[in-house]
Amino acid sequence: MKWRERTDRRSEIRMSSQKKSKNRQKTDLKSITRPYRIVSYISLALFASLIGYMVYFQVFLSDNLLNSPYNKRQEIVQEQIVKGSLLDRSGNVLAETVTAEDGTESRNYPYGNLFAQAVGYSVYGGSGLESTENSTMLQSHADIVTQMQQDIQEEKKQGDNVTTTLSAVLQQAASDALGSNRGAVFAMDADTGEVLVDYSSPNFNPNTIEQDWESLVNSEDGVFLNRATQGQYPPGSTFKIVTALAYYRQHGTFDDFSYTCTGSYESDGYTIHCAGNEVHGQESFQDAMANSCNCAFAYMAVNLIDKDLLRQTADQMGFNQDIPVELPYNGGEFTLDANTPNQLTMQTAIGQGDTLATPMLMCMVADAVKNNGQMMTPIFVKSVDSATGSNVKTVQPQIFGDVMTTEETQALEPLLEAVVQRGTAADDLSDLPYQIAGKTGTAEYGDVSEGKAHSWFTGYTNTGNNDIVVCAVVENGGNGRAPATRVARNVFSAWGTETY
Structure with missing residues (x-):
């Protein structure tokens, strides 16, 4: 028995020793492999990051790189492919490649100055759609037979x-109306956001840009600035659309508003005047909008609208926001909070002060009213087609945001109709044979004592059939020499009588 107990004891000791040995081996193995596992995890993380960046690059950055003038790949592609054409929505050629007898290629712009900033040019790094769509036009999706024939013939x-x-008809109407005045016109299809007009003056002739380059870049006229998308102006009374919306959101109705205009309104030692010191007398909200009564809107901004709510409303209507458009643009700027002094609050409510907007943005604001609160993103491309006619891509409408309720748009629309029917836009627009709604604006700038002012109009047709939204700005046109309503009228008239 003793012998058996000693044997069992030795076995237990041996087994315990083996277990300890195995545990030591496991511990040693873990210690040895731990650095390798860390390296593996780091490698996997780096690989995942690389894959993520490649996806991000393909989705967001690839077109920018392909269109960059510093991308040498473009030069290689241009040796193999003749750059395609830019067409307007009716098939009219806006930009095309012309090949000389010696094989030299150059770009031709049949409409000259008319689409200067929107279509742009292809030399010196390029601009406009010539730049943003460059990589698209340097791809060929012609049918396989045509491509084989060209390969065989070494073409x-x-x-x-x-x-x-874009519409050449409506663009020409905008140009004719603006004439030699500085300014811009921007127009969209109300339902889709398709940009019909993007006209800016002064401009340049892209056909002679290489010869004129030195004088153009040294010019103080800002001819390369696309005033329709990049020109930041005080929006003047067109901003009253936003102020009215903020009032409605706070009160739920316009029916409770009443104001007696005496031609001026004073608060904290600062006085706001109506245009020409006109006295409007007793006004409802609709009267105040139709008359573009500065005093009424200054009064409501100080006493009846929460300042934070006005800022939030402006932000929702596209101010201080990035807008995903294809061409270069500047955003709208708006600053206001609970601590803003009444002097600046009154100016801000009527589109003065520190508020800035582009014609594109104020066109989008009017579009949201017309479109039951749905603000559309402006788009410049309708489709891409191969040289043999097959469709490569069709661009779909893009919604910027649902910025208003249907109830809010139904409350605002009668106000804008009153502006055209019996208000500040009536002289130029009320006789057209279709319903138009909109808002005029006179935006002071520079030294107020000099009486300098830009003229604004933003509004839309309201027929229920392919309606358009038009925004026009005439620089220094606030003196009546070239009001923006007359410019808009020409575009509306072309829309009503021509196929575009």
Whole structure:
């Protein structure tokens, strides 16, 4: 028995020793492999980051790189493909490649100055749609038979054509109306956001840009500035659309408003005047909008609208926001909070003060009213088609945001109709044979004592059939020499009588 007990004891000791040995081996193995596991995890993380960046690059950055003038790949592609054309929505050629007898290629712009900033140019790094759609027009999706024939004959392939949303008819109407005045016109399809007009003056002739380059870049006229998308102006009384919306959101109705205009309104030692010191007398909200009564809107901004609510409303209507458009643009600027002094609050409510907007943005604001609160993102391209006519891509409308309720738009729309029917836009627009709603604006700038002011109009047709939204700005046109309503009228008239 003793012998058996000693044997069992030795076995237990041996087994315990083996277990300890195995545990030591496991511990040693873990210690040895731990650095390798860390390196593996780091490698996996780096690999995942690389894959993530590649996806991000393909989705967001690839077109920018392809269109960059510093991308040498473009030069290689241009040796194999003839750059396609830019067309307006009706098929009219806006930009095309012309090949000389010696094989030299150059871009031709049949409309000259008319689309200068929107279409742009292809030299010196490029601009406008010529730049943003460059990589698209340097791709060829022609049918396989055509491509084989061109390969056999050692001919360059023909690049794809880009059909823009622009209308040569409406663009010409905007140009004719603006004439030699500085300013801009921006127009969209109310339902889709397709940009019909993007006109800016002064401008340049892209056909002679290489010869004129030195004088253009040294000019103080700002001819390369697309005033329709980049020009930041005080919006003047067109901003009263936003102020009215903030009032409605706070009170739930316009029916409770009443104000007696004496031609001026004073608060904290600062006085706001109506245009020409006109006395409007007793006014409802609709009267105040139709008359563009500065005093009424200054009064309500100080006494009846929460300042934070006005700022929130402006932000929702596109101010201080990034707008995902294809061409270069500047955003709207708006600053106001609970601590803003009454002097600046009164100016802000009527589109003065520190408030800035582009014609594109104020066009979007009017579009939201017309479109039951849905603000559309402006789009410049309708489709891409191969040289042999097959569709490569069709661009779908893009919603910027649902910025108003249907109830709010139904409350605002009669106010804007009153502006045209019996208010500040009546002389120029009320006789047109279709319903128009909108808002005029006179925006002071520079030294107020000099009486300098820009003229604004933003509004839309309201027929229920392919309606358009138009915004026009005439620089220094606030003196009646070239009011923006007359410019808008010409575009509305072209829309009503021409196929575009």
